[in-house]
Amino acid sequence: MSESRRPGRLGVGVVGAGKVGAVLGSALRSVGHAVVGASGISEDTRERAEALLPGVPLLDVGDVVERAELVLLTVPDDALPDLVAGIARLGGWQPGQLVVHTAGRYGTGVLEPAFRAGAIPLAIHPAMTFTGTSLDLARLEGTTFAVTAPAPVLPIGQALVIELGGEPVVVGEESRAVYHAALEDGRHQLAALVARTAQALEAAGVDRPGRLLHPLLTTTLAAAAHAADLRADDTPPAT
The missing domain is CATH 3.40.50.720 (NAD(P)-binding Rossmann-like Domain)
Structure with missing residues (x-):
């Protein structure tokens, strides 16, 4: 076409x-x-x-x-x-x-x-x-x-x-490996944290723990990401 x-x-x-x-x-x-x-x-x-x-x-x-x-x-x-x-x-x-x-x-x-x-x-x-x-x-x-x-x-x-x-x-080209490793580490740690928390909630008798966790973790993650940006803004440039 x-x-x-x-x-x-x-x-x-x-x-x-x-x-x-x-x-x-x-x-x-x-x-x-x-x-x-x-x-x-x-x-x-x-x-x-x-x-x-x-x-x-x-x-x-x-x-x-x-x-x-x-x-x-x-x-x-x-x-x-x-x-x-x-x-x-x-x-x-x-x-x-x-x-x-x-x-x-x-x-x-x-x-x-x-x-x-x-x-x-x-x-x-x-x-x-x-x-x-x-x-x-x-x-x-x-x-x-x-x-x-x-x-x-x-x-x-x-x-x-x-x-x-x-x-x-x-x-930068020289930073690409660090960039990739940081994203992969964050993704895996977050997934593991959610899995552990869901298991604990199931043990407490909570049905469908993901539904409970989603709004809590979404707002928490947004706040943590915003705080990371604020810390980066406050960090003086390298000399």
């Missing part, structure tokens, strides 16, 4: 149309970019693409990369290095092509094979959990994205996040 584009809009290829890729592709489409192809072989991926990217052809990875001006790499973190290197071995990357990944673990170093071929590397990581449904499109609004890129192209990454409805926060 052909899509008309306003000036400045790009042809987007989604490599890995899973929960993240299909949602971000749909969000970019909604602001005028054309999704020219997506890759994915599982039945879940095909159903998700039909729901969120109707009319977009499902293609081999090489064909997606060949068609796209902006390649969105939304594969699992562990698969990203081999994918980027494999496309480079096949001569797939193009000079001037934007190559964007969403893995929290990596900065742009993992995109070095694409960069050597003349592509423009960007790393944007949305700090949210995706369901892979249209509900995520509204949740993107105001979500923080960690943006890592070479200084000359950093504004491109920031502008892309803003188009998605998010708020860009710059994370």
